[in-house]
Amino acid sequence: MQDLTQGKPLKVILQFTLPLVIGSFFQLAYNFADAMIVGQTLGQSAFASVGxxxxxxxxxxxxxxxxxxxxSIIISQRFGADDAEGIGRSFIHGLFYSLLISLVLSVSSLLFLRTLLExxxxxxxxxDSSQRFLTAIFGGMVFTVLYNYFSSAIRALGDSKTPLYALIVASIINVLLDFFFILNLKMGVFGAGLATIIAQAFSVLxxxxxxxQKIPYFKLYKSRLHLDKKELWVHAKLAFPMGFQASIIAIGAITLQVVLNQLGTDAIAAQSIASKTDQLAMLPMVNLGLAISTFTAQNYGARKVRRLLEGLKQTLVLTVVWALFFAGILIVFHTQFSTLFLMKPSQQVLDLALIYYIxxxxxxxILSILFVTRSFIQGLGNGFIPTLAGFAELIMRAFVAIVGAHLYGYAGVAAANxxxxxxxVAILIPSLLIFIRSMKKDSQ
Structure with a gap:
């Protein structure tokens, strides 16, 4: 566990972020392993179906x-406020919601999967290939949700190393199982999905x-194993808006995918390649966002306003510098990035991927600013503004994808993100300035 309310802000943020970045790299490694093994062994159509x-x-x-x-943000705030009993209650209620949601989402997604694809x-x-892959992923959803919950809860206490160790083990297991299921057992894309779920099950364990064994706050004592209506409401007020925010953004992504599906397999393959590259670009941004969320929550709980604002400013500068650097590398070495996933992609796929990269x-x-400001606001315990920003993302992505595809083809779709x-950002930045002004006034 690490107290993020002490020490130089940027230093403790980076110390917290480094294991997250390494962990995300391993997570990308086994996501990339799925994509590379599928693309290199099963071909462009199978790769496109997974993508x-x-x-x-x-x-x-x-x-x-x-x-x-x-x-996990509620856990962070209570940790910063040194509320040990509150942390225990929060963990139990979070575990209840995680199990409930995983069951509901798993059953509903499997029931309507074919309809959604159509x-x-x-x-x-x-x-058919897409359905087989998703059946494996959604069938094991409980492991995915529990992995995310345990990781988030442990990180909320300032420990970003333990989830890293779990990810390293999972990554190794996933890659080995990819080769075994796809190359030896000839299970195709279903094997790729099954390998991912089994790897996550080991992480959960x-x-x-x-x-x-190691975190007294999370011990499942008999006296803790009960649910309180007030605690359920407190956690639902923040957790569900943040869940809906992600789903709202995803609806925009689905709209974009629908438009892409109408452009054909080459466009789908190019977008699949580009989306994997996006994950690499976003890796430091996402993890600095996670770090600033935990940093903000702990310091907000401890009422250290000046410190959390200093951390915000320094993190924004760092993420913008990374974004500019990676963009330059990506555009210069675009062919090398694209051929990571397909051995012999068509020239059309390469050309479309380059359009996306540019x-x-x-x-x-802009994306780097989005991640940091949204995470900062979430760390304050506000779920409404990020949800509103999610609606703005949905509207802009859907509108530009539909209109852009009609006017400019794939280039128009690429501009949707x-x-x-x-x-x-047009929602987040003005809101951020209002929050900052309010916090400064309250701290005087």
Whole structure:
């Protein structure tokens, strides 16, 4: 556990962020392993079918991830306020919500999976493979949700190293199982999804045992095993808006995918490649966002306003610098990035991917501001403004994707993400300035 209310802000933020970045790298490694093994062994159509499921996964699992992040913010605030009993209550109620949501989402997503793929106008040559992959992913959703909850809860106490260890083990297991299921057992894309779920199950086992043996706050004493209506409401007020925020953004991503599906397999393959590269670009941004959320929550709980504002400013500068640097690298070495996933992609796919890199890469700096400001506001315990920003993302992404595809083809679709980022930041920045002014006034 690490107290983020002490020490130089940027130093403790970076110390907290480094294990997150390494952990996310390993997570990307096994996501990339799925994509690379599928693309290199099963071909472009199989690769496209897996890539085309990203927006659906984001819709379903994004809600759970947003919710678990909201639950962990309450733990962070109580940790900063040195409220040991409150942390214990928060962990129990968060665990209840995580189990409930995983059950509801798993059953509902499997029941309506085929219908959703058809509504998205998935090309007929991809729909069966996409369904098989998603059946594995959603069938094991309880492990995904519990992994996110345990990781978020442990990070809320300032410990970002333990989730890293779990991810390293999971990454190794996932890569080994990818080769075994796909190359040896010939299970195709279902094997890729199954490998991911089994790997996450090992992570859940590790983190669950660790939380019970090493973290007194999280011990499941008999006296703690009861639910309180007031606590359920307190946690729902933050957790569910953050879950809906992620799902709202995902609806925009699904709209974009529907438009892409109408442009054909080459466009889908190019977008699948580009979305993997996006994950690499976002890796430091996302994790600095997670760090600033925990940093803000702890310091807000401890009422250290000047310190949390200093951390915000320094983190914003750092993320913008990274965004500009990575954009330059991506555009210069675009071919090398694209051929990571497909051995011999068509020239059309390479050309479309380059269009995406240029349009999106030049706007990564806006995305970096989005991640940090949104996480800062969430760390204050406000779920409404990020949800409103999510609506702005949805509207901008959907509008630009539909109109852009009609006017400019794939280039118009590629512009949908930057438009969404601009729409979100237009809500977040004015709200951030209002919060800062209010906090400064209250601290005087």
């Amino acid at each position: 085309a499921t990203g927006s659906i996964i984001f819709l379903i699992l994004g809600f759970a991830q947003g919710m678990t992040t909201g639950l 509504v998205m106008q998935m090309p007929s040559e991809l729909i 590790y983190l669950g045992l660790y939380s019970q 349009i999106n890469g030049l706007c990564y700096w 930057p438009a969404a980022w601009i729409g979100s």
